[in-house]
Amino acid sequence: MRRANPLVRAAVALAGLVLAACGRRDAGGDWTIRVDTVHAGAERAARTTASLRTNGKEGPDGEAPTHDVVLSLDCFGDNATVAIMTDQALRQGRTDVRVSLDSAPPRRIKGFAGTTSTGGKVLLTIAQDSLLAWVSGHRHATMRYADGAGSYKTTAEFPVGGVERHRTEFLAACGKRGESP
Numbered sequence: 001m002r003r004a005n006p007l008v009r010a011a012v013a014l015a016g017l018v019l020a021a022c023g024r025r026d027a028g029g030d031w032t033i034r035v036d037t038v039h040a041g042a043e044r045a046a047r048t049t050a051s052l053r054t055n056g057k058e059g060p061d062g063e064a065p066t067h068d069v070v071l072s073l074d075c076f077g078d079n080a081t082v083a084i085m086t087d088q089a090l091r092q093g094r095t096d097v098r099v100s101l102d103s104a105p106p107r108r109i110k111g112f113a114g115t116t117s118t119g120g121k122v123l124l125t126i127a128q129d130s131l132l133a134w135v136s137g138h139r140h141a142t143m144r145y146a147d148g149a150g151s152y153k154t155t156a157e158f159p160v161g162g163v164e165r166h167r168t169e170f171l172a173a174c175g176k177r178g179e180s181p
Contacts, residue, residue, distance in 0.1 A: 029162015030054050035173045038076075049076040050173035052166055056158035058086060061144065069156045071141070073128050075174035082124040082131050084111075084143060084156060090120030093148020097124060101138040101160070113148040120147070129171060136164040 035050045052073040057065035070085040084097070092114040098106040110125045122145055124131070135141060139161040146153045 029165050030159035031163055031166050033166045033170055033173075035169075047077065048173060050074070050170055052163075052170045054158050054160060054163075056141075056156055058088075058154050058156035061153045061155050065155060065157050069158075071143075071156075071158045071160075073131070073170065075128075080128050080174055082126055082128055084122040084124070084145065085116075085119065086121070086154075086156075087119040088152065088154070089115045090122065090147035090152060091115075091149040095122060095146050095148055095150075097122060097143055097145040100142045101135060102140055106142075106144070107134075111145065113145070128174065132163055132167045132171070135160045136167065 031052055031054050033050070033052050035048065038047055038049055054071050056069050056071060058067050058069040059065040067087055069087075072081075072083050072085050074081050074083070090113040093112070095111050095113045097109045097111045099109055100106045111122045112125075113120065113122045115121075126134075139159065141158045141160045143156045143158070144154070145156070
């Protein structure tokens, strides 16, 4: 039996690893879901928290997006939020976010921008289930927003494919956010 050239074997192995890595990403989509049990409050009762996140890039309007940004749906305590989390400090105040999915015309969502201990956050006033239903079946979201003073104008780009694979599990975990396990 003739043995394959070591270079050919290495190339085939590398191609297999690349295909396997791509397959895992396609199977999970662009989102990461996390469900945890945390102890909080004076009585240290256990509570369920959940997050569903996709990582993107942002930058000033008209420039290529280069800064990391996260579109995050979070459930903790009595709160269920949809937020854009950025490394950029944002002035506090109301803002409108224009959201386009794939190549569709933008839709306006009201929000509130502010600075956090780690950067900035824009809280969107859209229900989580509404956002999840809206982005299902789409691959890409473009979000344009400004800080509360309207001075920091940003365009953020997010991959949103595969959200339908996590929607039911995430919303079920969010429904349990105030319950003890």
